[in-house]
Amino acid sequence: MGAESADAAEEIPSFLSDTAAKVFVAGHRGLVGSAIHRKLVALGFTNLLLRTHTDLDLTRQADVEAFFAAERPRYVIVAAAKVGGIHANSSYPADFIAVNLQIQTNIIDAALRCAGGAVRKLLFLGSSCIYPKHAPQPIPESALLSGPLEPTNEWYAIAKIAGIKMCQAYRIQHGLDAISSMPTNLYGPQDNFHPENSHVLPALIRRFHNAKVAGDKEVVVWGTGSPLREFLHVDDLADAVVFLMDRYSGLEHVNVGSGKEVTIKELAELVKEVVGFKGELVWDKTKPDGTPRKLMDSSKLAAMGWEAKIPLRQGLVDTYNWASASGAYLAVEENELIEHSGGAVDESGGSGWAAFSLAAKREHTAAAFEREMGFEETTDPARLPTTLNVNHFKIRARIGGGRKSGPWD
Ligand SMILES: NC(=O)C1=CN([C@@H]2O[C@H](COP(=O)(O)OP(=O)(O)OC[C@H]3O[C@@H](n4cnc5c(N)ncnc54)[C@H](OP(=O)(O)O)[C@@H]3O)[C@@H](O)[C@H]2O)C=CC1
Numbered sequence: 001m002g003a004e005s006a007d008a009a010e011e012i013p014s015f016l017s018d019t020a021a022k023v024f025v026a027g028h029r030g031l032v033g034s035a036i037h038r039k040l041v042a043l044g045f046t047n048l049l050l051r052t053h054t055d056l057d058l059t060r061q062a063d064v065e066a067f068f069a070a071e072r073p074r075y076v077i078v079a080a081a082k083v084g085g086i087h088a089n090s091s092y093p094a095d096f097i098a099v100n101l102q103i104q105t106n107i108i109d110a111a112l113r114c115a116g117g118a119v120r121k122l123l124f125l126g127s128s129c130i131y132p133k134h135a136p137q138p139i140p141e142s143a144l145l146s147g148p149l150e151p152t153n154e155w156y157a158i159a160k161i162a163g164i165k166m167c168q169a170y171r172i173q174h175g176l177d178a179i180s181s182m183p184t185n186l187y188g189p190q191d192n193f194h195p196e197n198s199h200v201l202p203a204l205i206r207r208f209h210n211a212k213v214a215g216d217k218e219v220v221v222w223g224t225g226s227p228l229r230e231f232l233h234v235d236d237l238a239d240a241v242v243f244l245m246d247r248y249s250g251l252e253h254v255n256v257g258s259g260k261e262v263t264i265k266e267l268a269e270l271v272k273e274v275v276g277f278k279g280e281l282v283w284d285k286t287k288p289d290g291t292p293r294k295l296m297d298s299s300k301l302a303a304m305g306w307e308a309k310i311p312l313r314q315g316l317v318d319t320y321n322w323a324s325a326s327g328a329y330l331a332v333e334e335n336e337l338i339e340h341s342g343g344a345v346d347e348s349g350g351s352g353w354a355a356f357s358l359a360a361k362r363e364h365t366a367a368a369f370e371r372e373m374g375f376e377e378t379t380d381p382a383r384l385p386t387t388l389n390v391n392h393f394k395i396r397a398r399i400g401g402g403r404k405s406g407p408w409d
């Protein structure tokens, strides 16, 4: 089992019954981390360790080591990463390889070396982009490292492959119970709705919605429309993550998919219908298609007794409703943020922050901004929708979705 020096007489509880244990959810404000956070709260976990990017920069090894030494979590879920769609991945290769290698290496190593043997299990999240561009379909776990990667995301994929291998190496050499799961393309509440750097689904929701509101006759969609993608609602992924934390302790990574794929053209038609846009689609073929097809073979997880539950149409309707209620896509643009927040423009230039007060403006940090907006972390389920969906996204749009530390801020 884990690196903990277990007392033979002590009965080790299963993850799901260990609800008072400290669980570190790295990246708890992101698409995936927030869904895992919601799921753990709903399951009755009472001792969640949550740190924003500003509280704890996971690329800083010394800070991560000090955090693990002080907090000694029993469970660790690595949902913090540098993430983006096809354009971001191909435009910022250095960030995608370096930041991801740093975050995952710091966490996995500190979990072993700095927590005094407290870490009983760690789950690392990878992505379906780890597989070769022309992998057999549906893609089994065994296809890893069997051929060349898709060039638009090979830097990110190499970092993710290194994460899988690091979990395996730490299990083999040190007995750390580190497992890896590889989700397919995800979507849902708290997604990044940036116009260029997001994934296709939030990008299209935003574009179709704005076109509907503006009364535009056309919406541009990237590529040829022919690539196939498998989409999974992030609440289904969170369910799979807790399932694996509870039931799986193997060396090999585990695919997590819905088993259902659509062409990008079919997806665009569905988003158009759900949003209620009445105009035409125009295909920008100068934009890359990326991988032609990446349907995961999730039979290993199915054999353990898990399957996805949320159909794409229902998940899309829910996500659009969430985005509408939270103002997610409205808040991304600088002027819109200022309009929504009622603040003044930060005259320092560059990123053009909405300023709520001199203090927040001076500090120029997410934490300051959040304080000004009355946003605070909570694990109270009754307060989660408000804190996560409304105030938080406006901040994420500039600092998270827009990535304060990223090159597109
Ligand atoms: N989105 C998708 O379609 C898919 C995602 N995945 C995987 O799921 C995981 C999570 O992705 P997703 O939720 O979409 O990503 P998001 O961009 O939505 O969230 C990423 C999270 O990581 C945190 N983070 C980033 N950099 C740092 C840092 N230096 N220090 C501390 N925290 C940091 C952010 O914190 P903060 O909010 O404080 O800035 C944020 O909470 C990733 O490993 C990704 O590979 C896998 C397949 C598909």
Ligand SMILES: C[C@H]1O[C@H](OP(=O)(O)OP(=O)(O)OC[C@H]2O[C@@H](n3cnc4c(=O)[nH]c(N)nc43)[C@H](O)[C@@H]2O)[C@@H](O)[C@@H](O)C1=O
Binding pocket: 083, 084, 085, 086, 087, 089, 127, 128, 129, 152, 153, 156, 184, 185, 186, 196, 197, 198, 199, 200, 201, 203, 204, 221, 222, 223, 227, 229, 264, 287, 288, 289, 290, 291
């Ligand atoms: C999850 C996975 O996500 C990334 O890979 P991807 O699947 O190619 O992701 P994507 O969502 O950005 O694009 C899917 C398809 O959709 C098309 N497309 C149309 N119109 C828009 C559009 O407006 N935006 C985007 N982003 N794509 C569009 C786009 O041209 C492509 O054919 C990895 O880099 C990596 O991050 C990773 O692991």
